[in-house]
Amino acid sequence: MSDFAFEFPVKVFLQLMGLPQSRLKQFLAWEHGLLHEPDIEKIKDATRSVVACLREEIEDRRVNPRDDFITFGLQAEVEGRKFDDNELVGFCFNLFLGGLDTVSSNMAMQILHLAERPDHQAILRAKPAMIPDAIDEMMRAYAAVATSRECIKETKIGGVTVKPDDKVHMATFLAGRDPAAYPNPEEVILDRKARHVSFGYGPHLCIGMHLARREMRIALEEILAGLPEFSLEPGVEMSYYLAAVIQPVELRLVWKV
Amino acid sequence: MVKITYIQPDGRAQTFEVPPGYSVMEGAFRNDVAGIIAECGGSCACGTCQVFVDPAWAERAAKPGPLEQSMIEEADVEKEHLRLSCQIPVTDALDGLVVRIPTKQR
Secondary structure, three states: OOOOOOHHHHHHHHHHHOOOHHHHHHHHHHHHHHHOOOOHHHHHHHHHHHHHHHHHHHHHHHHOOOOOHHHHHHHOEEOOEEOOHHHHHHHHHHHHHHOOHHHHHHHHHHHHHHHHOHHHHHHHHHOHHHHHHHHHHHHHHOOOEOEEEEOOOOEEEOOEEEOOOOEEEEOHHHHOOOOOOOOOOOOOOOOOOOOOOOOOOOOOOOOOHHHHHHHHHHHHHHHHHHOOOEEEOOOOOOOEEEOOEEEEOOOOEEEOO | OEEEEEEOOOOOEEEEEEOEOEEHHHHHHOOOOOOOOOOOOOOOOOOOOEEEEOHHHHOOOOOOOHHHHHHHHOOOOOOOOEEEHHHOEOOHHHOOEEEEOOOOOO
């Protein structure tokens, strides 16, 4: 995880934001502080650090525009007006938080599946064009990210009344294994080409979906092209962080050199 | 009502009367036209309601905005005459519109 899955999306984020790759360690530490620290003070510290850094970068781009996401955000107009500073910070922060752990976790679940299925590795090595469909099938079977909403209007679903202010946590990983929606839901069929809700559905569909799909595709293409057949290190037991994101703590792979 | 014909990749055609004010995507969605997925419900965010629009018709339809253009650039299919059907409002000028549905949306 620390050798690849955590770093890769952060590197992409740094490049999008026009930040130097030399800040990788710093951002990884902040990400860890935000998402994997049980201590609320540490979470607050990491949050403040990221926001302070983004504010500084936004100020810089105001004076020194460049070809990056922050500059784009400064110049963009939505419904006839520009973003104010808080909106822009929120936008960049959302991209930071939304696009890191989630991508790392989905990639890890996909690599884990392939480590346990050398036959699937062989298929995708022989036909890399199948990788995008395979990723969506693995996202269905191993959805890593659950999504939450707050109810604003009393609604009845399946005999249950959801009241305003109720929090609803939607378990995408259960939806993806729904036998009513998918025959043999436990089975990963690389070319199943079924729809899934692992990116959500509707107007609030994951806005980073296209970037995420691209990152996952490039990751799998490169891993399969660059590594010989890999598997899990024998005797290692998997453990996971379980919160809004299901994430392997470690993913120890071995391969013959 | 505005007549719109949706043609599947295999040539099968379905024609529906769609009320003005709907989008071409909604016209397909409400009539269960296969191949129009529209995951984001018409927010120009998912790129899964792609259709091909012949140039003669495209001239009469609303032009693609910058967001739609960038979505089309990312599409994984032939891009000529490609539009996102959620970004084409149905108007009386489009009566008789024919759109073709690509073999895949992603």
